[in-house]
Amino acid sequence: MRVVIAPDSFKGTASAVDVAAAVAAGWHDERPDDDLVLVPMADGGEGTMDAFAAAVPATERVPVTVTAPDGRPVETSWLRLPDGRAVVELAATSGIGLLDEPRPDTADTTGFGEAVVAALDAGVTGLLLGIGGSASTDGGVGALRALGLRLTLGEGDEAGGAHAADASTGGALLDSVTAVDRMTLRPLPPLGVTVLSDVTSPLLGPEGAATVFGPQKGVTPDRVAVHEARLAQWAALFPEVDPTTPGAGAAGGAGFGLLAWGARLGSGATAVAEALGLAETVATAHLVVTGEGRYDGQTAAGKTPAVVTALAAAARVPVGLVAGAVEADLDGFAIAASLTVIATQITGEPDDALRDPLRFARIAGARLALRAQSAPICEQPRSKET
Structure with a gap:
């Protein structure tokens, strides 16, 4: 056989x-x-870079230091493909496996965004972003700030960049955001950005990020509604992005954040299967x-x-x-x-x-x-x- x-x-x-x-x-x-x-x-989660590295000859792992979901520096890498594109894995940069204990309110996707910026700075022509294995329910705010998104907080103060000083991070930061400015966001690379998602959940509702995936990240039942409200408030700041898009709820809403950047969502497992x-x-x-x-x-x-x-x-x-x-x-x-x-x-x-x-x-x-x-x-x- x-x-x-x-x-x-x-x-x-x-x-x-x-x-x-x-x-x-x-x-x-x-x-x-x-x-x-x-x-x-x-399927877009942990092991996505390994699968591409095994399937595609002449790939190169590029080391990078990023901010872990709990704020520590972590040594990781992204993968350069021979066609000029890059594979960046959220699990390796902002994944739940990088935490000693869950941080449901403050864990964020900053490190993931930093790795994406590193790949862009290296001149990659396109991005394949595996977003499974997230530690946070931050709607992708950490990644977007690393990519240059500016936020206006409740008191009218601006918070720009991944390391701007503010009282909170992760999902908790969404409580204070009242406006966003995308003019300073990094432009998409020439071949665009494809998000490799392992789920098709919307951002909000009974099948959404907070309800379905929040408990995996330490959200207790009595706090699910809080995280749902945060994500709804965040989504309202991007009226042109449909929060019901399949995959918008992936990775604690990071799928939605990447849609707001201009990425397109795809099946992680399908993309890996094609590469193999x-x-x-x-x-x-x-x-x-x-x-x-x-x-x-x-x-x-x-x-x-x-x-x-x-x-x-x-x-x-x-x-x-x-x-x-x-x-x-x-x-x-x-x-x-x-x-x-x-x-x-x-x-x-x-x-x-x-x-x-x-x-x-x-x-x-x-x-x-x-x-x-x-x-x-x-x-x-x-x-x-x-």
């Missing part, structure tokens, strides 16, 4: 590269003669295995398993899923007779996958191989015509 293994990272616990290798090792434990093709994926040539690879497989740390109701909104499954469906290739936890309907993931293997099935304890994700990913890979062996999918290599 030819098996394509294309998971996303297990957020906060294991990279996509390591998960793919662990699943492959488990599969080979049971079926050592099968042809395994590892295609680590990403995944559709062509899938078309030659007997089976595709994908996965993520938590398969839930947000997965269908453009996350890696949904994109990989769509490519497999188009090629009429069955799909298996490896996940640390499953909280949504599993229709569509099948080997022959609706087979799905979940890493946590071994003990029934969801925390086990968090404590030792690669061990359980390997076990899941072995179990997938055993099921495939008992219900063979195809004995001959596939091609694009079969």
